[in-house]
Structures are given as C-alpha cells and as structure tokens.
Amino acid sequence: MPLSSVLSAMPWPFPVRPSLDNLADPELRRLVAMALLAFGFAILFLTIAFTVRRARIAAVLAALVLAFLQAPSLGLLFVPATPTSFRQSPTGFSAASIASGRTVFATTCVPCHGKAGDGVGGLGQVTDLRRPHIWTHPVGDLFWDISHGINEPDGTALMPAFETMLSEQTRWSLIDYVRALNAGAVTRGRGGWPARVLAPSIALTCASVVAHTIADLRGKAVRVILGAPPVPLASVPPVNGIALVTVWLPDGQTEAAPVPGMDCVAQGGTDGALAYAVLAGSADGQVIPARFLIDPEGVLRSVWRKDDGDEWADPGRLLEEVRTICTEPLTIGTGAEHEHHH
Ligand code: HEC
Structure with missing residues (x-):
C-alpha cells in the first residue's frame, strides 16, 4: 500500500505536519x-x-550554540495540521461531484x-x-474545517460544524466545488x-x-469547447507526435448534433x-x-472565455499554446498572500 493511502486511512496524531509550503516565500526560504x-x-x-581532543569543549559549545540559535527556523519546515490533514478525497474531482457540491453550496454556504x-452578500472579505x-490547504484540512467548523483562538465560532448535517460524500463534493470556484476566479483574475x-x-x-x-485521453492534448461550437474549428497538427483531440461540451440546452472537426461529445x-463553466x-x-486546453498529463492549462477578446479565435495563438502545453510543464505562482488567522 503506498504511504499516501496509509496516511489517508489513519488520523494524523500531531498538531503540525512537515511541509515545504513556507519555502515558496523567498525570505523564509533564506531562513531555512x-x-x-x-x-x-x-x-x-x-x-x-x-x-581533535584539545578542541573538544570549544567545538561542542559552538555546535550547541549554532543548533540552539537556528532551531526555531527549522520550525518553518512544519505547518499546523489537523487529524484529517492527509485524508484523500474519494471523489476524483469529477464533474458530477463539482456540480452536486454547487447545489449544496447554494443553500448551505451562500448565507456567509x-x-x-x-463573501459579497455574506460576511464579506473574511x-x-x-x-x-x-x-x-490540503483537501484533508478543508474537510476538517467544514466538518468541525472554524473557531477564533478564544473559542468564538466563525463557521459552524457540518459533520452531523451533511454526509461525508457531500462534504467532499463541497470541497471540489470550492476548489473549482477558486480556480475559475484565480485564472480569471490573474491569468495563471x-x-x-x-x-x-x-x-x-x-x-x-x-x-x-x-481521463481516457491521457497522453494526448485535449481541447474542450464549452457552449456553442465555434465555426470554423481551427485544426492543429500534432506536436512532437502528440495529437490534439477536440471535445465538445454542449450547454445542455441544445441537442448535441455531430459537428465536423469534433472528435468527442460529452454525455451524461x-x-x-x-x-467547466x-x-x-x-x-x-x-x-x-x-475553451480549455488540457495537457497530456490531464492537467488544465489554458482557458479562454468569449469575452477575453480576439485571442479566442486566433489559430496561430492556439498552435502556440498547444505547443507550450505539450512541451513545458505547468509553473505555479507562489500565491504568497496567506493572511488569515486560524
Ligand atoms: C455562519 C457563517 C458561515 C457558514 C454558514 C459557512 N461558513 Fe465557511 N467560513 C466562515 C468564516 C467566517 C470563515 C473564515 C474563518 C477564518 O477567518 O479563518 C470561513 C471559512 C471557510 C473555509 C476556509 C477558507 C480559507 O481561507 O481557508 C472554507 C473552505 C469554508 N469556509 C467552506 C464553507 C462551506 C463549504 C460552507 C457550507 C457547507 C460554509 N463554509 C459555510 C463562515 C461560514
């Protein structure tokens, strides 16, 4: 059994867990x-x-002083943990799970x-x-927060516990929805x-x-077209032998008739x-x-919305993007603005 499944199956017993998250910050990286x-x-x-016998006492003292002075910095290699920090989600981040999370969110979470x-129309920025x-945040920590609620250090409740109110499955779906919502907002705001x-x-x-x-399309580049199919559909030659497969995701209102140039149509x-919306x-x-591009590892890469402007329809730009996702791995910004207090 891989280590991750062992950790997922048992509660994490410590208040902290090892993590390299702090190293994203250059100043903290320097300290470590x-x-x-x-x-x-x-x-x-x-x-x-x-x-060296003669130097023994001085050397031991020097070692102790160094270790003592620097030990707190090594604490940066640990972050707060919850008993479910290492729990893995059973949902596989499926579209069905995201959609069902959205329905529950609309009734249970929207008030705050x-x-x-x-936060707009709820409790605002916090x-x-x-x-x-x-x-x-590992999904396991989000699961803990949603299950057991979030309190101020003095015990005042900030967010209620949903463990008895929502099934485990529902809580995992909510996490999928929150992550999808977050990814959509971040790419829209910052591009990455x-x-x-x-x-x-x-x-x-x-x-x-x-x-x-x-998921069966791993190893290929995938273009997902959400909503009305654009006509004509620019075709892209294989990059390094990797073919571009086009998937149409109709909006559900229109009957999905076959469209030329479309390799697959979504069902269900x-x-x-x-x-995807x-x-x-x-x-x-x-x-x-x-439109989305998915790289051969199954990771979402490019997203264009119709209101982003002309790039949307430029075949040269499309070819360039396909080339990038087939040859370069994704790079992630540091997202270093972590400033909340639990
Ligand atoms: C009574 C108001 C309230 C309700 C209802 C509520 N939340 Fe919260 N939630 C909060 C507050 C306040 C915070 C911020 C706590 C803090 O400052 O750390 C929060 C934080 C969170 C966080 C952590 C955010 C972060 O930045 O780490 C998640 C995830 C979350 N809520 C999900 C949900 C979900 C899912 C639901 C619906 C099942 C829900 N919340 C319902 C008030 C609420």
Whole structure:
C-alpha cells in the first residue's frame, strides 16, 4: 500500500505536519537555508570534537550554540495540521461531484460566503473563498474545517460544524466545488492557475479516438469547447507526435448534433458543462462559451472565455499554446498572500 493511502486511512496524531509550503516565500526560504547550513556546521564541529581532543569543549559549545540559535527556523519546515490533514478525497474531482457540491453550496454556504463565493452578500472579505491560497490547504484540512467548523483562538465560532448535517460524500463534493470556484476566479483574475488542477472527468462519446471519459485521453492534448461550437474549428497538427483531440461540451440546452472537426461529445447531462463553466470563472453557474486546453498529463492549462477578446479565435495563438502545453510543464505562482488567522 503506498504511504499516501496509509496516511489517508489513519488520523494524523500531531498538531503540525512537515511541509515545504513556507519555502515558496523567498525570505523564509533564506531562513531555512541558513538554519540547514548552521546545522551542517554544528555536525562538523561535533566531528571535530570527537577527533581533535584539545578542541573538544570549544567545538561542542559552538555546535550547541549554532543548533540552539537556528532551531526555531527549522520550525518553518512544519505547518499546523489537523487529524484529517492527509485524508484523500474519494471523489476524483469529477464533474458530477463539482456540480452536486454547487447545489449544496447554494443553500448551505451562500448565507456567509455569498452567491459567488467571494463573501459579497455574506460576511464579506473574511469569507472570500476565491483567494488563491485555498489550494495550499490540503483537501484533508478543508474537510476538517467544514466538518468541525472554524473557531477564533478564544473559542468564538466563525463557521459552524457540518459533520452531523451533511454526509461525508457531500462534504467532499463541497470541497471540489470550492476548489473549482477558486480556480475559475484565480485564472480569471490573474491569468495563471493557482495549482495543478486536474481536468474533471466526464463521460464522452468519441468518433475518431477510443475513449469513454476525459481521463481516457491521457497522453494526448485535449481541447474542450464549452457552449456553442465555434465555426470554423481551427485544426492543429500534432506536436512532437502528440495529437490534439477536440471535445465538445454542449450547454445542455441544445441537442448535441455531430459537428465536423469534433472528435468527442460529452454525455451524461449538464454536470460537465456546469463544472467547466465554474472552472471558466462563471460566477453564477451560467454556461459561458469558453475553451480549455488540457495537457497530456490531464492537467488544465489554458482557458479562454468569449469575452477575453480576439485571442479566442486566433489559430496561430492556439498552435502556440498547444505547443507550450505539450512541451513545458505547468509553473505555479507562489500565491504568497496567506493572511488569515486560524
Ligand atoms: C455562519 C457563517 C458561515 C457558514 C454558514 C459557512 N461558513 Fe465557511 N467560513 C466562515 C468564516 C467566517 C470563515 C473564515 C474563518 C477564518 O477567518 O479563518 C470561513 C471559512 C471557510 C473555509 C476556509 C477558507 C480559507 O481561507 O481557508 C472554507 C473552505 C469554508 N469556509 C467552506 C464553507 C462551506 C463549504 C460552507 C457550507 C457547507 C460554509 N463554509 C459555510 C463562515 C461560514
């Protein structure tokens, strides 16, 4: 059994867990590097203490002082943890889970987090779920917060516990929705992705490739067309032998007739269109015309919305993007503005 499944199955017993998150901040990275260097010297001094008799006391003292001074910086390699920090989500970030999370969110969470999840119409900025740092919280920690609520250090409740009110499955779906909502808002606001966001899987009917879901298209570049199909559809030659497969995700209103140039059409109702609309940053869940590119690892890369302007239809730009996602891995911004207090 891989370590991650073992950790997922048992409660985490410590109030902190090892994490490299703090290293995203250059200043904290410098502190940790200095501490590691100092510990290196401390070990060197101890070695000297064992080998050079005359220097023994001085070397041991120097090692102790170094270790003592730098130990707090090594604390930066740990972050607060919850008993479910390492729990993995059972949902697979599927479109169906995102869509069902959205339905529950609308009734249960909107009073405080606002219709668009940005806190507007709710409790304001503290309840904005659209800040990029959400993705730095492991899903297990979000699960803990939603299950057990969030309190001020003095015990005042900020958010109620939903453990007895919502099933475990529902709480995981809410997390999928919050992450999708967040990714949509972040890409819309800053252009880049807040994390490696896997393309939610949906059922497909394909004509020219053998695939039954989006996940079956791993190893290929995938273009997802959300909403009305654009005509004509620019074709893109394979890049490094990687073919571009085009998937149409109709808005659910129109009957999905076969369209020339389209390799696959989504099946299974409106969940797929809804989930991808949220990922495109549609605040109210309306299906907006948009296009996504998914890289051969199944990670969402480019997103264009119709109102982004001309790039949307430029075949040269499309080719350039396909080339990028087939040859370069995703880079993530630091999202360093983590300033909340629990
Ligand atoms: C009574 C108001 C209230 C309700 C209802 C509520 N929340 Fe919250 N929630 C808050 C507040 C306030 C915070 C910010 C706490 C803090 O400052 O750390 C928060 C924080 C969160 C966070 C952590 C955000 C972060 O920045 O780390 C998540 C995730 C979250 N809520 C999800 C939900 C979900 C999902 C629901 C619906 C099941 C929900 N909340 C319902 C008030 C509420």
